[in-house]
Amino acid sequence: MKLGYARVSTVGQDLKTQQEKLLKQDIEEDYLYIEKKTATTTRNREALKDLIKNSRKGDIVYITKIDRLARSIIDLNNVMNEFLKKGVTVVFIDNNMTFSADAKSDPMQKLLFNVLGAFAEFERDMIVNRTTEGKIRAQQAGKKLGRKGQPDQQIQKALRLMNKREDNNLSVSDIVKATGVPKATLYKKLKELKKGTSS
Numbered sequence: 229m230k231l232g233y234a235r236v237s238t239v240g241q242d243l244k245t246q247q248e249k250l251l252k253q254d255i256e257e258d259y260l261y262i263e264k265k266t267a268t269t270t271r272n273r274e275a276l277k278d279l280i281k282n283s284r285k286g287d288i289v290y291i292t293k294i295d296r297l298a299r300s301i302i303d304l305n306n307v308m309n310e311f312l313k314k315g316v317t318v319v320f321i322d323n324n325m326t327f328s329a330d331a332k333s334d335p336m337q338k339l340l341f342n343v344l345g346a347f348a349e350f351e352r353d354m355i356v357n358r359t360t361e362g363k364i365r366a367q368q369a370g371k372k373l374g375r376k377g378q379p380d381q382q383i384q385k386a387l388r389l390m391n392k393r394e395d396n397n398l399s400v401s402d403i404v405k406a407t408g409v410p411k412a413t414l415y416k417k418l419k420e421l422k423k424g425t426s427s
Contacts, residue, residue, distance in 0.1 A: 232260045232290045233279050233297065246292045249321055253290045276307070285315030293322045301346050382407045386414050387421070 232250035236243045243262065250260055263275035276297075283289060289311060291297050297320075298304040311318050312329040319326045386407040389398060404411050 229284070229287045230255045230259065230290065231279060231283060231287055233276065234260065234262045234292065235273070235275075235296045236264050246296065249292050250290055253319075253321070255290060280307070280310050280314075283311065283314060283316045288317045288319060290319045290321060292320070294320050294325075301342065305342075382409050383413065383417055387417060390414065390418065 230253060232247075232253065232255040234243060234246035234250060236246070243264075247260065247262070251257065261275040261279040263273060265273050279289065294304065298307055308318060308327060312327065315329050317326060317328040386403050386409040389403045389406065390400075392398075398406075400411060400414070403409075404414065
């Protein structure tokens with residue numbers, strides 16, 4: 229049986245491209261395992277766990293690139309070993325590499341696999357370092373980091389709607405959708421208003 233695995237981080241990466249490449253391998257859509265998770269570790273990746281659990285001897289697992297499976301060379305080897313122990317063949321489409329427990333893998337492919345895995349890990353570490361350095365520079369420059377606060381105009385609109393929600397038959401979720409003001413912010417402001425009127 230042919231199985232496919234696609235992963236995107238919560239930000240960036242195009243899932244559609246990965247899916248198209250996997251479907252071109254004649255994999256049925258029901259046998260695609262897809263998730264949105266960052267690849268710093270293979271922990272908490274439920275689709276990957278399900279794929280490993282459901283794969284059987286003789287199955288072929290298709291993945292577009294090595295870094296979609298893992299960004300750590302240790303995690304990468306651990307996952308690959310789990311597949312190979314079960315007699316599952318793993319194909320990396322873009323890297324043009326196939327690993328099988330039955331056939332003796334080409335030593336050059338093994339070397340390339342480890343080199344590409346190491347580069348994926350190195351790339352992730354570089355991104356983490358650049359992000360950290362950027363945050364430090366921003367803090368030194370006195371810039372505030374984190375999510376921007378909601379515009380006061382939207383908050384006031386949300387509060388007005390909250391006061392009239394029974395008349396307008398609006399739920400809190402409706403108001404959140406209409407104004408873009410998070411529920412937590414809305415309740416916080418209402419609490420502040422109540423404190424102000426009671427004092």
